[in-house]
Amino acid sequence: MTVVRRVFSVFPALSRLLPSSGRCSNRFTTAADLEELITPPVQINYTKLLINGQFVDAASGKTFPTYDPRTGEVIAHVAEGDAEDVNRAVAAARRAFDEGPWPRMTAYERSKILLRFADMVEKNIKEIAALETWNSGKPYEQAAKIELPMFVRLFRYYAGWADKIHGLTIPADGPYHVQTLHEAIGVAGQIIPWNFPLLMFAWKVCPALACGNTIVLKTAEQTPLTALCVAILFHEAGLPEGVLNIISGYGPSAGAALASHMDVDKLAFTGSTDTGKIVLELAGRSNLKAVTLELGGKSPFIVCKDANVNRAVQLAHFALFFNQGQCCCAGSRTYVHEHIYEEFVEKARLRAMRRVVGDPFKRGVEQGPQIDSEQFEKVLKYIKSGIVSGATLECGGGRFGSKGYFVQPTVFSNVEDDMLIAKDEIFGPVQSILKFKDIDDVIKRANNTQYGLAAGVFTKDVNTANRLSRALRVGTVWVNCFDVFDAAIPFGGYKMSGMGREKGIYSLYNYLQVKAVVTHLNKVR
Ligand code: NAI
Ligand code: MG
Numbered sequence: 001m002t003v004v005r006r007v008f009s010v011f012p013a014l015s016r017l018l019p020s021s022g023r024c025s026n027r028f029t030t031a032a033d034l035e036e037l038i039t040p041p042v043q044i045n046y047t048k049l050l051i052n053g054q055f056v057d058a059a060s061g062k063t064f065p066t067y068d069p070r071t072g073e074v075i076a077h078v079a080e081g082d083a084e085d086v087n088r089a090v091a092a093a094r095r096a097f098d099e100g101p102w103p104r105m106t107a108y109e110r111s112k113i114l115l116r117f118a119d120m121v122e123k124n125i126k127e128i129a130a131l132e133t134w135n136s137g138k139p140y141e142q143a144a145k146i147e148l149p150m151f152v153r154l155f156r157y158y159a160g161w162a163d164k165i166h167g168l169t170i171p172a173d174g175p176y177h178v179q180t181l182h183e184a185i186g187v188a189g190q191i192i193p194w195n196f197p198l199l200m201f202a203w204k205v206c207p208a209l210a211c212g213n214t215i216v217l218k219t220a221e222q223t224p225l226t227a228l229c230v231a232i233l234f235h236e237a238g239l240p241e242g243v244l245n246i247i248s249g250y251g252p253s254a255g256a257a258l259a260s261h262m263d264v265d266k267l268a269f270t271g272s273t274d275t276g277k278i279v280l281e282l283a284g285r286s287n288l289k290a291v292t293l294e295l296g297g298k299s300p301f302i303v304c305k306d307a308n309v310n311r312a313v314q315l316a317h318f319a320l321f322f323n324q325g326q327c328c329c330a331g332s333r334t335y336v337h338e339h340i341y342e343e344f345v346e347k348a349r350l351r352a353m354r355r356v357v358g359d360p361f362k363r364g365v366e367q368g369p370q371i372d373s374e375q376f377e378k379v380l381k382y383i384k385s386g387i388v389s390g391a392t393l394e395c396g397g398g399r400f401g402s403k404g405y406f407v408q409p410t411v412f413s414n415v416e417d418d419m420l421i422a423k424d425e426i427f428g429p430v431q432s433i434l435k436f437k438d439i440d441d442v443i444k445r446a447n448n449t450q451y452g453l454a455a456g457v458f459t460k461d462v463n464t465a466n467r468l469s470r471a472l473r474v475g476t477v478w479v480n481c482f483d484v485f486d487a488a489i490p491f492g493g494y495k496m497s498g499m500g501r502e503k504g505i506y507s508l509y510n511y512l513q514v515k516a517v518v519t520h521l522n523k524v525r
Helices: 003-010 083-098 107-123 125-136 140-162 197-210 225-236 251-259 273-285 309-325 338-354 373-388 439-447 462-471 505-511
Strands: 049-051 054-056 063-068 073-079 176-184 187-191 214-218 244-247 266-270 290-294 300-303 333-337 392-395 410-413 430-436 454-458 476-479 512-520
Touching (some): 049 083, 083 214, 107 225, 140 197, 214 251, 251 273, 300 309, 338 430, 373 430
Parallel strands (some): 333 430
C-alpha cells in the first residue's frame, strides 16, 4: 500500500468535517473541535549512550536537553557523546565485528533476530510512536499508522535478504576457478537527521545488519530518544552486544569524530548538502572510508494540462506539506500548466486553509510544529523573502498559535524560478506554485537546480509521463503518486542530492565488499 492512500485513509472525513475559509482570511482550522489527545506522552527511560550493549554516561559526564517542539519545553536530558565516546563505541563495534558472533553466525540466524525485533516493535507501536511524536512533533497518527509500520516492513524486508546475499562463479579465460565472495565491510558509521528519526534508523541499520556489519549510529541532536528505546527491544530480540552502538550528540563533535574515525570502514549520512560535503571531506582526509550521502532536494511536482485538477491539488498538497514540509524530497516547486493555473492556485489555497494544524497527539491533526526554533526561524525567513521578491501570498505567512514552533500552511503563487523560495530547500510548510507553457520548457526549468532527488509528474498521457520520467535528472520519479516509500524501492539523489542508493536491493551494495577468489586448476577436466 502506498503512503498516499494511507494518509487519505487516516483522515477520511476531512473534507466533510472541516469548513473552508474565505480568501486570505487566514483563519485556519485548528484541532480545538476535534477529539482529545489520543495517547499521552510516554515515560522516558533511556537517555544514556548505548555502547557495547550497555547504557553508559558520556565520558565527559555532559548532557544536553531535548525538547517538545509543541511547546519548546525540555522533556529530558540526554548524555552528550563526543570524540571519546565515539572512540569507545567504535572499539566495541570493531570487537563485535572481529571477534563477536554477529558476522560469524549463519545469515539465517541473523535474519531470525531481525524478524524477532520487527515483531517486538510491531507489538509496541503505540508507545514508540508516542515517543516519536513527543520528540519530533510529527502527527501521532502519521507515526503510528505510516512510519512505524514502514519501520517494521523494512526490518522484515532486509531479514529476507540476509540469507540471499552471495557471490558468483565466473568463467574466466584460463585454468582458473573464479568465485566472488560478498563480505561485510566491517564497522559502519551512520549519521541520521531528525525529520524521520526511526525511518532513517531503519534505512541505515537494516541493510548494514543484514550483510553482517556492526554499527555506530549517531542520532540527530534534536531527536535522540526513539533510537535508544527501540535498541532495548533489539537486544531483547537477541542482537549481540556491540553490534549496534548509539551515540547521542552534536554534529561538529560526535558526528565529525565518526566521519573522520580511522577504524570506521563505511560512512552513511543523511542530512543537508552542506554537512554532506563536510563529512565526505572528513572521510576522504582520514581513511578513505566508502561514503553514501542522502542530501537535500528541491523536487519539482509537474501538473500537466490534461490533469484532473482536484486530484492534482490534493497530491501536490500532500507532496509538499507532509511531515510539516520537512522532507528531503518534498515537492517544493509545484509547476502547473498555464491552462489550469488559476483554478489550481485557488484550489491549492483552499486545501491549505483546510489543513488541520495543532497538537500532533490529537486525532485528525495533519500538521504539528517544526522541529525547533532554528528551523522555525528559517522557514519564516523564507516566507518573508517570498513576499519581498514579489510572489503572491495566497494564504498563511506566519506563526500559528502562540507557543511552540507551528507555522501556518503557506501558499505562494506567481513564483519565478530565480526567487529564493524556488531555489533553496525551505524544509517547511511553504508551497511555491509556478506556471509553465510546454513540456520542453518545464523539463529545462525542473532540471535547472543543483539538486536531483525526486520529481512528481501528474498527467493522464502515458507519452508525457514517459518523456518526463526519462528527461528529469532525479533519483525517483513518482507518476500520479508521490512519497511512495516501500522498502523494496531504491531512493537517492542525482547531482548534489547525494551519492548512492538506499532501500531495496541497492543499499546492500553499500555494505558489502566483493572479494575475487581465483584458484588455479591443475587440470581443467
Ligand atoms: P544537518 O545536515 O546539519 O544534520 C544532519 C545530521 O548531521 C545530524 O545528525 C547532525 O548532528 C549531523 N552533523 C551536523 N554537522 C556535522 C558535522 N560537522 N559532522 C558530522 N555530522 C554533522 O542538518 P540540520 O542542520 O539539522 O538542518 C539544516 C537543513 O538541512 C534543514 O533546514 C534542511 O534543509 C536540511 N536537512 C535535510 C535532511 C534530509 O532529509 N536530506 C534532513 C535534515 C535536514
Ligand atoms: Mg546543521
